[in-house]
Amino acid sequence: MSPLQQKVLALFKEALAQEQRDLEGWEELARFQENDFALQVAIERHRSNITAYKSLIENWESRKAGGVWSNPRTRPGGPRAEHGQESVEERLRIIADYGAFLERRPRGDVWDVKCLPHDKGAILDAIYLEIVREADAARRGALGGGCGVPGGLSGVRGGPADLGSRR
Amino acid sequence: MFLADYQECVGDQPIWALGVDLESADFTSLSVDDQMAKVAGNPGRERYETYSRMAGKERADIYVRVLAAEELGRGMREDKKREIFG
Numbered sequence: 571m572s573p574l575q576q577k578v579l580a581l582f583k584e585a586l587a588q589e590q591r592d593l594e595g596w597e598e599l600a601r602f603q604e605n606d607f608a609l610q611v612a613i614e615r616h617r618s619n620i621t622a623y624k625s626l627i628e629n630w631e632s633r634k635a636g637g638v639w640s641n642p643r644t645r646p647g648g649p650r651a652e653h654g655q656e657s658v659e660e661r662l663r664i665i666a667d668y669g670a671f672l673e674r675r676p677r678g679d680v681w682d683v684k685c686l687p688h689d690k691g692a693i694l695d696a697i698y699l700e701i702v703r704e705a706d707a708a709r710r711g712a713l714g715g716g717c718g719v720p721g722g723l724s725g726v727r728g729g730p731a732d733l734g735s736r737r
Numbered sequence: 738m739f740l741a742d743y744q745e746c747v748g749d750q751p752i753w754a755l756g757v758d759l760e761s762a763d764f765t766s767l768s769v770d771d772q773m774a775k776v777a778g779n780p781g782r783e784r785y786e787t788y789s790r791m792a793g794k795e796r797a798d799i800y801v802r803v804l805a806a807e808e809l810g811r812g813m814r815e816d817k818k819r820e821i822f823g
Contacts, residue, residue: 578805584798584801592795596791598787599784599791602784608745608746609746612745612746658822677751678752680743680752680788680792681743681747681751683745701806701807701810702822703810703818703822704810705810714807716740717739717740
């Protein structure tokens, strides 16, 4: 396994740990919001993601997975078949829509994911993949800043709006 | 406020850390005593704290993934990037 593959494997392991922590959070929340169907769906989704990550990691570690980089399901960003298959143009459009959304978002500390212009996972996947692909350090910083990474937007002209600019 | 602050099952209205929108006319028009009473009596505090913890965890996850993505990008040849990401 190459150093690059090892790094991606570590990324997936971290993602698995995060899914497990999220699941614990949702289960804790379920104690306050009983009989919440949407919450149960979210819990099931995290369980399903955990199973998918575990299977992915197991396959990688046993080296059974061939051509993992060319398989959209196993690209960085998680085992979501519906994400990661977008073309560059689609990814840039998702990011541009999110950048425009940031410019006009209403006040509030926590909002429902349904407010976002695209699925949150799709936005994150698009941003992660563009960070990997992007050669320009300032634009990588802007992309990271759009996710909320500290200092990501500092020194980048235009701030969040710059996420929406096409090269 | 960024991606981690968008969570599932929040509903149509946002959750406020102090239970109220401090900039809204409904709040600013109150007397200081009433404002304090409103913030002190925030019934959604526990709910906000639960969501806040989840958002914090997700923020850390996003941070790790962004760093990993940056490292991947630096370590990958341009022709390989084009082959993989289009």
